[in-house]
Amino acid sequence: MKPLLIKTLLTILVFPFTIIHLRAQEQVEKVNIQVNLDEKIGEMDPIWAWWGYDEPNYTYMKDGKKLLSEIASLSPVPVYVRAHSLLVTGEGTHALKWGSTNAYTEDADGNPVYDWTIVDRIFDTYIERGMKPFAQIGFMPEALSSKPEPYRHHWYPGAPYEEIYTGWAYPPNDYKKYGELVYQWVLHCVERYGKEEVDSWYWEVWNEPNIGYWQGTMEEYFMLYDYAADAVKRALPTAKIGGPETTGPGWDKAAEFLTAFLDHVRDDKSYATGKKDIPLDFISFHAKGSPKLVDDMVQMNIGTQLRDISEGFRIVASYPEFKDLPIIIGESDPEGCAACSVNDYPQNDYRNGTMYASYTAAAFSRKYELADHFGVNLLGAVTWGFEFEDQPWYAGFRDMATNGVDKPVLNVFRMFGMMEGDRVKINQDGLAYDFLEVRDHSVREKQDINAIASKSDRSAAVMVWNYHDNNDLTVPDASVSLQIKGVSGKKVLINHYRVDQEHSNSYTLWKKMGSPQAPSNEQIEALEKAGQLELYTSPFWVESKDGTVEIELTIPAQGISLFKLEWK
Numbered sequence: 001m002k003p004l005l006i007k008t009l010l011t012i013l014v015f016p017f018t019i020i021h022l023r024a025q026e027q028v029e030k031v032n033i034q035v036n037l038d039e040k041i042g043e044m045d046p047i048w049a050w051w052g053y054d055e056p057n058y059t060y061m062k063d064g065k066k067l068l069s070e071i072a073s074l075s076p077v078p079v080y081v082r083a084h085s086l087l088v089t090g091e092g093t094h095a096l097k098w099g100s101t102n103a104y105t106e107d108a109d110g111n112p113v114y115d116w117t118i119v120d121r122i123f124d125t126y127i128e129r130g131m132k133p134f135a136q137i138g139f140m141p142e143a144l145s146s147k148p149e150p151y152r153h154h155w156y157p158g159a160p161y162e163e164i165y166t167g168w169a170y171p172p173n174d175y176k177k178y179g180e181l182v183y184q185w186v187l188h189c190v191e192r193y194g195k196e197e198v199d200s201w202y203w204e205v206w207n208e209p210n211i212g213y214w215q216g217t218m219e220e221y222f223m224l225y226d227y228a229a230d231a232v233k234r235a236l237p238t239a240k241i242g243g244p245e246t247t248g249p250g251w252d253k254a255a256e257f258l259t260a261f262l263d264h265v266r267d268d269k270s271y272a273t274g275k276k277d278i279p280l281d282f283i284s285f286h287a288k289g290s291p292k293l294v295d296d297m298v299q300m301n302i303g304t305q306l307r308d309i310s311e312g313f314r315i316v317a318s319y320p321e322f323k324d325l326p327i328i329i330g331e332s333d334p335e336g337c338a339a340c341s342v343n344d345y346p347q348n349d350y351r352n353g354t355m356y357a358s359y360t361a362a363a364f365s366r367k368y369e370l371a372d373h374f375g376v377n378l379l380g381a382v383t384w385g386f387e388f389e390d391q392p393w394y395a396g397f398r399d400m401a402t403n404g405v406d407k408p409v410l411n412v413f414r415m416f417g418m419m420e421g422d423r424v425k426i427n428q429d430g431l432a433y434d435f436l437e438v439r440d441h442s443v444r445e446k447q448d449i450n451a452i453a454s455k456s457d458r459s460a461a462v463m464v465w466n467y468h469d470n471n472d473l474t475v476p477d478a479s480v481s482l483q484i485k486g487v488s489g490k491k492v493l494i495n496h497y498r499v500d501q502e503h504s505n506s507y508t509l510w511k512k513m514g515s516p517q518a519p520s521n522e523q524i525e526a527l528e529k530a531g532q533l534e535l536y537t538s539p540f541w542v543e544s545k546d547g548t549v550e551i552e553l554t555i556p557a558q559g560i561s562l563f564k565l566e567w568k
Helices: 056-060 062-074 117-128 175-193 195-199 218-235 252-267 302-317 354-374 408-416 435-441 506-512 521-530
Strands: 004-008 011-013 031-043 050-053 080-083 104-106 112-114 132-137 202-205 240-246 282-288 292-294 297-299 326-333 377-381 422-428 448-456 459-467 478-485 491-499 540-543 548-555 560-567
Touching (some): 031 354, 031 448, 050 326, 056 117, 062 117, 117 132, 117 175, 132 175, 240 252, 240 326, 252 282, 252 302, 282 302, 302 326, 302 354, 302 435, 326 354, 354 377, 354 408, 354 448, 354 459, 354 560, 459 478, 459 548, 478 560, 506 521, 548 560
Parallel strands (some): 050 080, 132 202
Antiparallel strands (some): 004 011, 004 548, 031 422, 422 448, 448 459, 491 560
């Protein structure tokens, strides 16, 4: 294990650990991070406890159910799950960027036929695990599509992305029938799951209507929203409905759509009711980064994602009527296409290892700070990354697990799951990145060696990371002096968890095995164990001095440490 020195003020306790360097390497100048547990800056709201994916039928498949169970178990609060294609026509077949439920068809006379069997199976899978639907009202059933042919797409990685936009993406041929479909769906959910349960869900209208996912005009989307929102409220007046789930507002066209939508809700009469009563309970938009290859190396762009978030927050904050509404970043990821594997998109060669993990730690910390900066109510940020059935091992999809084995990124969410209570103040020396600096310039010069911390009644948690946009593991290790003030107990139990190349990392082990595409049962068992969050040292007790504990650590490139402190 790497050197670990625990100190208290005036008294130094050096533990007799054997020092083993994972690699000999120059270290950057020591970074001093001070945590003040007595200085609250906000709630440690679980904005990370939101997931989503394109392929809804993966939900109830073997590896899908396994991963959902793991995601549910890592969170102290119910996790919300968002899936596309919940109303798409078909028999439940699955493929990349495709899914179906056959919820709505019509008989020979054009009368509606509702079949909730597959949708129920999806939502049952969530509810059984204590999760909740972030229920997407989409996409258009074949019988309601104004241009149904062709309906089913057969997209594959490497094919033009536009090929996915088939008959399901078009406006309805009858908005009243569409509204009745939504009404019957919500009514069915209330009857099946109970009013109290469905009251806790969120309903949204469509996905990214400012690009090809909506083959109608902006005004036609507003009409779609009005009819859906009216139907939801008629079925359950206390239900929560929102939108518009536009793409990243850092793009001026997306910002214009989001702004026009908010203007419509504020100023216009509803297409459905003819009254100025358009409901809006939350606001949603997306935020994506933009990795690229630079001299055959993947270079992330965390700043691009943060600028999307920042502009979305700015727009919402500019509306006094909506400033306090919850914001859900409906997809919040390092780039745009989860189903685009590394074989066809080499810039996505960050997803299997620790780059995705360290990026996630650094990005989520800045989401909190940007929400504080604009004074908005950030409820959730959806990670659009689930799992892909019947795919090669570590194929480089943006997912949390491969063939039932967790990737390193999921362990960062396990760390976040141990952080609760209040977010508390972090002070850094001059080497630190300010969150606005990361937003405006990304992480291209010095390394981003930083932290986020929380405190509850008799515990605290501090997450520290060593991130850089360049996917380069040869950058220097970080030497960190971590000072934690405001510890109210004398004896403190510390658990130190780590994600890096050698810890909590199934991908490293898989490569050491020779990258098998048909691993044995014994190998799979070992990979599953390596995919779990790992303690870096055994738990240990220290004494605080005047309420202060200091920790000296070395953290490698793309490494993330979580210190969990508990006292009586």
